[in-house]
Amino acid sequence: MDSIAKALVFDGQVKVVAFKTTDLVNEAIKLHSLSPLAAEALGKVLSVAAYMSNELKGEKEKLSVHVQDKGVLGSIIVAADAGGKVRGYIQNKDAVLPPLGNGRQDLFKGIGSEGFITVIKDLGLKDPYVGKTELVRGNLEEDFAWYFTRSEGSPTALALEVLIGEDGTCTSAGGVLVQPMPGCPEHILVVVEDIVSSFAGVGDILKVKEPSDILKDYFGHFEIEYFPEVTPLYRCKCSREQMSNAIITLGRGDSVNLLMERGEIEVVCHFCGKKYVFSKQDVIDIWQKYDHKI
Numbered sequence: 001m002d003s004i005a006k007a008l009v010f011d012g013q014v015k016v017v018a019f020k021t022t023d024l025v026n027e028a029i030k031l032h033s034l035s036p037l038a039a040e041a042l043g044k045v046l047s048v049a050a051y052m053s054n055e056l057k058g059e060k061e062k063l064s065v066h067v068q069d070k071g072v073l074g075s076i077i078v079a080a081d082a083g084g085k086v087r088g089y090i091q092n093k094d095a096v097l098p099p100l101g102n103g104r105q106d107l108f109k110g111i112g113s114e115g116f117i118t119v120i121k122d123l124g125l126k127d128p129y130v131g132k133t134e135l136v137r138g139n140l141e142e143d144f145a146w147y148f149t150r151s152e153g154s155p156t157a158l159a160l161e162v163l164i165g166e167d168g169t170c171t172s173a174g175g176v177l178v179q180p181m182p183g184c185p186e187h188i189l190v191v192v193e194d195i196v197s198s199f200a201g202v203g204d205i206l207k208v209k210e211p212s213d214i215l216k217d218y219f220g221h222f223e224i225e226y227f228p229e230v231t232p233l234y235r236c237k238c239s240r241e242q243m244s245n246a247i248i249t250l251g252r253g254d255s256v257n258l259l260m261e262r263g264e265i266e267v268v269c270h271f272c273g274k275k276y277v278f279s280k281q282d283v284i285d286i287w288q289k290y291d292h293k294i
């Protein structure tokens with residue numbers, strides 16, 4: 001079962017989070033019919049966003065992650081609500097490149113090292129927090145580690161893998177994130193670095209160990225404080241009302257043209273694929289409501 005397990009070790013001086021997101025990635029593969037390459041890319045962003053959303057403090061806080069790249073995959077957008085609830089979209093879901101073997105895809109070419117990661121956090125303040133860093137590798141784990149280090153000021157080691165099987169489903173997804181707190185002494189950093197190096201191939205580790213086992217097995221012999229585990233989930237919040245905004249965005253002229261052409265307007269949610277059909281009367285009502293408001 002998917003889970004996010006978190007602990008503080010070395011008397012609160014290092015944060016460690018292990019997360020398993022295999023079911024979550026398979027849900028995304030099913031909803032979007034993702035190619036293996038697109039599944040690894042979107043799966044990695046969904047996994048990191050699930051971790052990030054679990055770090056949000058208030059229930060109403062939310063965030064979005066946007067990866068803009070120059071590779072064949074195009075933009076990736078993931079939105080998340082507090083507590084590990086995420087939904088995502090990738091521009092070129094059918095993109096294919098020769099795989100690297102062992103369930104690993106060629107993200108270096110799929111995403112490339114030109115582009116940006118942008119994170120917007122709505123923490124209920126007047127202005128949202130916006131963090132942006134350039135992609136450094138295109139494999140996403142080093143890119144997100146760089147984002148946390150550079151933009152959020154938290155030096156981070158991140159092991160992250162999404163393995164795709166022959167049948168196109170995800171066989172293992174998740175990772176381990178380690179963040180020393182500011183002022184963490186050098187001798188602890190040395191120990192942590194040594195442990196982090198054992199997480200290469202974290203996808204294979206997650207096939208045999210649960211996230212809570214990873215924390216226990218690798219860090220349990222140090223002073224450790226565990227946090228309650230959370231289950232990350234693929235959750236879309238789209239609604240008919242929200243989707244009616246797409247008709248306003250379309251504009252009055254184009255929505256009338258579409259109605260003449262097809263008799264109704266169908267709007268599909270990018271995140272979950274749910275279809276919303278608006279009849280002629282629906283569209284008239286939407287525009288009347290809009291006119292009433294302005």
Ligand SMILES: [Zn+2]
Nearest residue numbers: 236238269272
């Ligand atoms: Zn939706």
